[in-house]
Amino acid sequence: MDFIERIKMQARKEIKTIILPETEDIRVLKGAEIVLSEKTANIILLGNEDEIKKLAMDNNIKIDGCKIINPLLESDKLNYYAEELYNLRKNKGMTKEEAINILKTNSRYFATMMVKLGDADGYVSGASHPTSDTLKPVLQIIKGKEGVKTLSAFFIMCLPTNEFGENGVFIYADSGMNENPNEEQLADIAITSSKSFKELVNPDGIPKVAMLSYSTKGSAHSELTEKVVKATQIAHSKDPDLLLDGELQLDAAIIPEVAKMKAPDSPIKGEANILVFPDLNAGNIGYKLTQRLAHAKAYGPLCQGLAKPVNDLSRGCSAEDIAGVVAITCIQAQNMGKEN
Secondary structure, eight states: OOHHHHHHHHHTTSOEEEEEOOTTOHHHHHHHHHHHHHTOEEEEEESOHHHHHHHHHHTTOOOTTSEEEOTTTOHHHHHHHHHHHHHHHGGGTOOHHHHHHHHHHOHHHHHHHHHHTTSSSEEEEOSSSOHHHHHHHHHHHTOBOTTOOOOEEEEEEEOSSSSSTBTTEEEEESSSSOSSOOHHHHHHHHHHHHHHIIIIIOTTSOOEEEEEOSOSTTSSOSHHHHHHHHHHHHHHHHOTTSEEEEEEOHHHHHOHHHHHHHOTTOTTTTOOSEEEOSSHHHHHHHHHHHHHHSOOEEEEEEEESBSSOEEEOOTTOOHHHHHHHHHHHHHHHHHHHHHO
């Protein structure tokens, strides 16, 4: 059973309600159809009901099992959400009128308030909007779990063979949120990614974290390599039991034969299943190279550290990708329920 099928099977054990706000996108409606057919979640679609149903009908998409909410017609909920949003953001200068207006005109804000106030378990967006549009309301309203200093994003990369990583599965972080994390943030990203590995990739597996650089164990020296070296030290001090090493070049991180030559004393022995990139340039390029050249499936950017599960999508995603991220969001919601 491959990664996403296992995730979907787990999602069916405790059905969660997930919002899809981008209902003007055919891929999103098709993704909702797939979720319904696979019985992995309950789906809420946001928007004009007549327009959504017409778009679905014109494209032969069955969404009969979805609940459709038009924010413009939900006067009681709209006022309630607006009051709560105003209370959350008034210290930042938001007025009650601005809160009402943004909830009427921006479906991601409406979805965020639904999740924040418990009217849904999570939401997935980003098929037709940039990452910032999805994450801005989430970072303003939902924010991080208690004790989490660095929120971050990652991709789950599923290769067509099981030669590398965790039977062909990797976590790539941060590949969607932090542009240029400092040493402390990189260390936090490594530790949080190890928890996401246990949550989503293999609960019984061992996270093996590689802190990536263009240098392996001092083969080059610069401010860039020093950042990764210091991040590795900080991560070790925060979580001494975590199997983590750096700074490592990619080949020394994932190929045992290369690790024996370049980093013979590395505890991960060229068997990393979590790759922590030094900045967002590297993380974004790395996941897209893997996706396009290695024909890997890419799920994300997935958020880690949030108080409620919200996940982004690549604008190049397919309907199948959307259904997969919905299932992943359900697992995150299940696990958050166990924590509370």
